Amino acid sequence: MARLSRRRLLLAGAGAACALPLAGLARGADAAGGTRLLTASDVHVANYPTVEAVRWIGQTLRERTGGRLDIRLYHSGQLGRESEAIDMARFGVIDITRVYSGALNNAFPLTRALCLPYVFDSVAHMRHALDHGIADAVLRGFEARDLVGLAVYDSGARCFYNTRHPIHRPADMRGLKLRVASSDMFIELVRLLGANPTPMSLGDTFSGMETRMIDGAENNLRSFHSSRHFEAARYWSQSEHSYAPDILLVSRATFDSLAPADRRLLVETARASVEVMRRHWDESEGRARQAVLEHGVEFNEVDMPAFHAAVRPLREAYLRDPALADLHRRIRQFA
Template identity: 70%
Template sequence: MNGRRGFLAGLAAACAAGALPAARADAGARVLTASDVHVKDYPTVEAVRWIGQQLERETGGRLRLRLYHSGQLGRESEAIDMARYGAIDITRVYAGALNNAFPLTRALCLPYVFDSVPHLRRALDGEVGARVLRGFEARDLVGLAIYDCGARCFYNTRRPLRTPADLHGLKFRVPGSDIFIRLLRLFGANPTPLSYGEVFSALETRLIDGAENNLRSFHSSRQFEVARHWSQSEHSYAPDVLLVSRKSYDALRADDRALLRELARRSVAVMRALWDASEQEAGAAVRAAGVHMNEVDMAAFRRAAQPLLDEYLRQPEIDALYRKIRALA
């Protein structure tokens, strides 16, 4: 299904489900619709569910949230468009899916920009995160929060990967982001853009040899059942972003807008607590399932990725954010 047809299909699904911004559960109650491609107990899904519970409690039921998880309303790229057009209200999407349309998100996705999760969180909680969130205002969206989601690493069906040379000739799924496509080419792999929901079957049928993602997603998607080699490359700490449709946001009362922003801010701590616990559980589970996990030659991967980083740092806005990020290392 191409992008245009996919968007229309998702829009039709949203309308059929009563998921328009004006949807009402009963007289006087407004229902905001939220989407996520992850499963029902994933930390980002739980964090948005928490926002909905607090909204309903704080407004006495006047504002409610209907949450569609597991990609029920389509792919992330389709959810972004549906939010921009006001067909859904809130969506949680991976920053890589935003790179091409929202340039400031590229600073968060570039290779080896962050050294660790604490480093990432310091940046997201400060001026860097605030600047990226403001960048959505130009294209019919409002940035509510940034959810960090650990280190992205490589996994595949063939062999351990210790240096970039080990990726040569392998077909790897990447998100629809120029950064990830070009990074995999620098590593010698053949990048294959696919939506998140297509990865398991692509691995199973050998359409691709591997992919890259965080450990929690590797486990919750059950991709570890077919990709038995995990390599701790930590090549990106690209986070997730929680967005609300500008049309939906502007339709709220001023006090409701302030409440939604405050709850989104507080939901970051909810998500992180769930994330930290579930990531440890995911690691133990995939090891128990027999997945081979290995360290990599980090210096070799950094050297191979440097030309891509150098190119993006020629963009003044990206360079400015990069400098702020590195100052927090």
């Protein structure tokens, strides 16, 4: 109990330090024009699809309320790592954050259903399932822990890339040190495939490959390009081992402080932003692929049956949980 209290105290202290400049910005806007300014964070760069979607939410809120509601967006990790953003939102230091679902697995168990290896067959399968009840079921799981789920943004297929050689079969991963998110599922996934998982923030991954602390990582193609990891890792292997999406969250304290009509407007606008995000994603993914190919990155297919077989024990272990098994069954119905 003492350890938990100390952790909360440290978080609250860090949150208060971060809150000072943010609260000053919001109060200044309130005093000047009566605007309720919501702060939003994202570790991705300015033109990343999720950043564009949240920017669109802010613009829509501004237009629909005559400037009474607006969003100030901090992209490119300006407010810290995703793990820090989750805690800042929980404690009300910031209002909205976009987080990769893998980083939520340990604290929010229902997100694991979206991250299981090979649960989705394609982007089309994932989007269809999310749009037909799966997203809503997962978003409801945030209600108990100081957060409100606003939307699920898909983020393409996650694949492996590294600095050493192509990966065709799980055996080719033996001995590789690969960055993963701080998720028990992804740590075990990489271990089952024969590599050495190294939990690390996205922001530290490039320097980790340059200094040979790690040999590579796993992520989607759009992030591989926008983070410039292609400058360090020459080999991209199309494993498509996970389609783990992103989650848009709002602080429960912020949500509860809004008038009921504004709460409905925020939820409605966030859900509508999913199509905005997907449009930006579809338009930019092809450009990202062309750019990394031109830089000399080598693409290769993998032995899919071998990868499926290697990770089956992980999927079976998680599906002993009845709630995850039910979501998995519903997802597979849309395959």
